[in-house]
Each structure stands twice: as structure tokens, then as C-alpha cells.
Amino acid sequence: MIEAVTDDGVLVRRCLAGDEAALRLFVERFQGPVFGLCCRMLRHRQDAEDTSQEVFLRAFRGLSCWQPGRPLKPWLMMIAANRCRTAIRRRMSRPSAAALLDDPPSGPPWDASTDLGEELERALGRLREDHRQCFVLFHQGELSCARIGRIMGHPAGTIKTWLHRARRELADQLQRRGIVHGVRHEMHDVRT
């Protein structure tokens, strides 16, 4: 019967009652977005898995504080974002940082077969760290500027400015790689 649970409130009530199937469903329902955010923020698969697991354990512990009228996913993503930032701080204090995903200084020359997402990831790796985190929290975590501001400890206006600069910098980087021309053709083909 647990498969029929679509409402977050019902799912949370079952989790709070200690229903193991509900806990499993909770993880399965949200592991995609949580792991996605952790992956993008930390850029290291093992760290992302560990942090995602920690996010769920913390969420279980705090479920009784969740207000039923509010959406569950942003609440969970806020926990994930905070855990990721803590993990990043911890990693920066280590003497040797672990190898990060997809972070070559510059990739092979772009052609139509190169994945645009991969190019964006590469360009993100060259952004300023706070701009990168802003971009990831907004586009991958789907968090509002106000929430990102609370997470990063800055006003929402600052977050908007950082987002704008991140986008402009990314667009410039993609153009420098000669991607605009190719994508324009691609988009034109799709439209026609």
C-alpha cells in the first residue's frame, strides 16, 4: 500500500510512525534531487554519496519539526545545501583535496558531438566559488534567491547579482569555446 502514498504529509506521518517502508520510499523519492545537488556542489561522487546519506539521516531526525503545510522538497534541499557547504569547508581545511569530477583546465576543442552539459560543467569549474555555488543552488537545487541568501549568509540582492555574473561569465566562456555558433545551428535545426 505504501506505493500509493503520493502526498508528502502522509509520507512524513508514516515515517514518523517508524514505518520502514515509508522511510525507504522517502529516500527513493528524494534521492535524485538531493544526490544531484550534492554531486554538483561537491564535484566528487563519494563525497556526494556520503553527504546525501547524512542529509537523509538529519532529515529523519528533524521530520517532526517539518510543517505539514509547507513543501517538503525545498526543506530537504536546504538541509542538503547546508551539509554540502559544511563538507566543502571541511574539505578546504584538509591538507590535500581529493580529485574532483570533470575539472580539466581546458577540454578538447568543442564540436557538435561534445555534450553541452559537459561544457557547462567545465565552465562552472572555472567560476568563482561563491558564484558557482549560487548557480548550482539555483539551477540544480531549484532554490529561490531568498533561500540561497539564507544558506550563504548574504542578502537576496547579492545572490541575484552573483547569479547574473555567473551566467554572463558562463556565456562568455562558452562563446570563447566557439559553442555559440554550433548551438545556434542546432537550435535552428530543431525549430525548423
Add this chain to the structure above:
Amino acid sequence: MKCTTFARELRSVKHGRGDLPPRLERHAAACARCRRMWEDRLLLDTAVVRWRSRVPNVNLADDVLAAAKIRPLSSALARGAADGPPPSPPGGTGAIAVALLALLLAAAALMLPTPTRRPPNVASSMRSVSEGEAANAVVAPSESRIAATTAPEATGGRSASSGRRAGALALVAGIGEFVPGPWELASVLDDGAEWPADPAGWLDPWSLLPAPE
């Protein structure tokens, strides 16, 4: 359409979260100045959609449930099982009382005369050390994946809950999961009773300790 209107409307459409109005495209086709902005926007939106779809698959359910079983999820789940309003943040009265008692006992232990030292039993010491290491080896991997605080961090890095965690009694964090900050400590200690006007009538905590021999 004016270029300023174009720019404003383009900004108002959330990135990657909505379709761009066709009138903007028409203006971009006619205005070379705005075309660059339009193309950047299209490029980034396309890139973001593909970038988001590149996240690898993962199955965390087994690991999370196994970790949750190793250390029960405290009383949060049990509390939530009962219907009713969400509980207020955990109060520190009990933890404070235990902490004060522990501090008094520690102070008493320091004041007591040191017993005569015996020659150490090296064999038993080595055995107990190795047993301890073995126990740590069993516990550490699972413990490292388990969070240490009770409150979720959904309220942001500068929230009151963070302040509580950084409370003045972090020294006794192992006694209770919740460690209050100094302002809460003051409110907990202030039980409404009036203090004697004469300081001589105040209770001297050291008087509770046994007198040195």
C-alpha cells in the same frame, strides 16, 4: 518593442523555468543589439537543461536505512508518532542539571586526596587498550556517517539553532544532545526564586564538597 522593455521582459522569465515569449524572439531577430543577449540566454538555457540531466544514478535507500538502524533516530520519530503540534525545541533543563552535577563531581574528584599508586598491571592494560581499539574499529565507520546534532539545518547557517549548538556548555555536549546557549542557560537557571539580599546567605557550591583530610 523598445530594447529596455526587451531586456526587462527577458530578465523576468526565469532561467530554464519557462518558455520565452515569441515577441521577444521577434525583437531579437530585428535588433542586432539585443540579439546577443537573446542568444546567450538560449545557449545557457539549453546548456542548463543538459547539464542537469547528467547527474549519475544512485540508490541510497539501503545505506540510509542501515545507518538509521545502527543508531536509532533518537526520540524524534517517536515524538512525531503522537498526534499534536510540533514540539518546541528541546529544552535544556535536564541536560543543565546533569551537566552541573557532572561538573560538581569532577571538581570533587580533583579535591579528593590522590590514592596510593600501585605498579601498573601492564598485561591487563594492553588487553583493555586492544579491546577498546577493536570496539572503535567496529563503531567508527558507521558512526562517521551519522549526524551529530538533532535539529535540521534547514533554517540556515546563522539561525538560532546554530547558536544553540555553539552554546557555552559545549564542554558537556556528550551528556545531552542539546546544548543551550548562554541566554537559554540564564533563563533555565532563573527559576523565579528571590536571592537573599545578603551575599553571605548565598549557597557556596564548594561547601558541598568533602573537606580535605
